[in-house]
Amino acid sequence: MARGDFSATIMSLTKPAKLHLIDAWIHQERADLTQDSNNPPQLDQDQRHQGVLGRFAAEIASGQVEVHRSLSHLKAASFPDRYFDWIYVDADHSYDGVTGDLEAYFPKIKPDGLILGHDYSWHGKVNFGVVEAVNDFISRHRLDFLAINTGDTFPSYVLARRGSSLGHKFLGKATFSIPCVVELRDYPNGYKFSQRTVSADGRRRGFLSFGPTAGADGYVSPQGSASS
Ligand SMILES: C[S@@+](CC[C@H](N)C(=O)[O-])C[C@H]1O[C@@H](n2cnc3c(N)ncnc32)[C@H](O)[C@@H]1O
Numbered sequence: 001m002a003r004g005d006f007s008a009t010i011m012s013l014t015k016p017a018k019l020h021l022i023d024a025w026i027h028q029e030r031a032d033l034t035q036d037s038n039n040p041p042q043l044d045q046d047q048r049h050q051g052v053l054g055r056f057a058a059e060i061a062s063g064q065v066e067v068h069r070s071l072s073h074l075k076a077a078s079f080p081d082r083y084f085d086w087i088y089v090d091a092d093h094s095y096d097g098v099t100g101d102l103e104a105y106f107p108k109i110k111p112d113g114l115i116l117g118h119d120y121s122w123h124g125k126v127n128f129g130v131v132e133a134v135n136d137f138i139s140r141h142r143l144d145f146l147a148i149n150t151g152d153t154f155p156s157y158v159l160a161r162r163g164s165s166l167g168h169k170f171l172g173k174a175t176f177s178i179p180c181v182v183e184l185r186d187y188p189n190g191y192k193f194s195q196r197t198v199s200a201d202g203r204r205r206g207f208l209s210f211g212p213t214a215g216a217d218g219y220v221s222p223q224g225s226a227s228s
Contacts, residue, residue, distance in 0.1 A: 001025075001067075002038055004052040006118075010088070011059070020084075021056070022068045022075050023091070025049040032094065032127040073097075076104035084109045085166070088156075089117035095129025102137045112166045115159040120148055121195055134159070135188045145187045147174060150208050153195070184210055 001007055001023035011019065025045040033039040040048075052067060059065035068075050072091045087109060089101045102115065109115060119130045134157055138145055146167050147158040160167030175181045184191065187210070194215035197206050209215040 001048075001052060003048050004055050006090070007052075008055065011056075011065075017064070019059075019065050020068060020079075021052070021065060022070060022072045023049070023052075024071045025069055035125040073100040073104040076101075076108055079108045081107050082110050084113055086114040086116060089115075090119065093119055093123070093126065093128045093130055095133045098130050098133035099137065102133065106141065111161060112164050113160070114146075114164070114166055114170060115143070116156060118156050119154045120157040120193075121154050123154075131193060138188065145184075146171060148208065150180075153206050155208065 001021050004021070007019070007021050010016070025048055027042040027045055028039055030039075049069060053060065056065045056067065060067060072089075084105070087105045089098065089105070091097065091101055098117070102117075106115070117130070117134070119128060120134060121130065122128050134145075137143070138159060142162060143159045144162055144164070144167060145157065146160055147170070148155045158167075158170065160170075190212065191210050192212065192214040194209040194211075195206055196209045196215045197204055199205075
């Protein structure tokens with residue numbers, strides 16, 4: 001959630017009947033988070049929380065939005081099984097953090113639901129384990145990796161159970177609204193994902209790379225997928 005910027009985008013684009021927003025807004029004393037701009041001092045975290053309550057005051061009053069100040073994996077138990085149409089994970093980016101959130105919310109999603117999250121990538125300063133955690137989660141539950149957005153240094157991912165009709169609908173909408181769609185069948189089996197860069201005319205640009213080996217010139221340490 002942080003300041004609620006992406007939550008506001010979700011609200012305006014998806015117009016959900018109900019949206020649960022979860023953030024602990026606690027400063028965590030962890031060596032791997034010292035350079036994480038989303039782990040600011042506690043006073044800033046308190047201000048971010050207050051800011052979100054103000055930003056969504058009307059929606060909170062109407063019952064459309066509920067804000068939960070909690071560690072995300074612990075909050076999962078308070079929701080019934082098969083409750084959510086979709087979830088979007090963007091909290092603790094360590095391997096254990098992402099795995100904990102995905103496993104805690106998996107039973108809480110409708111069988112046809114979607115599992116989305118941010119930062120399918122690595123970070124130069126913060127220890128991200130998102131790629132490895134998501135790939136292992138897919139293998140454990142035999143999920144489909146439906147999509148990744150390529151225009152972002154920190155891409156979002158979309159997963160669904162095999163044969164999900166909501167997943168099929170999502171892919172249909174994406175294919176008709178996005179100019180270039182490429183299918184990587186059975187990803188991540190046999191693939192190594194890397195983030196690579198290209199320079200031309202004094203400009204530098206990142207792009208996503210998929211192949212049998214990891215790309216050599218990733219701008220953050222390229223790593224292979226944990227499941228291949
Ligand atoms: C990258 S930010 C989220 C940004 C948000 N999606 C946006 O774009 O507006 C990550 C947030 O997760 C929160 N966070 C980190 N670990 C958490 C955990 N275990 N449980 C709940 N929130 C956590 C942090 O307080 C931070 O606000």
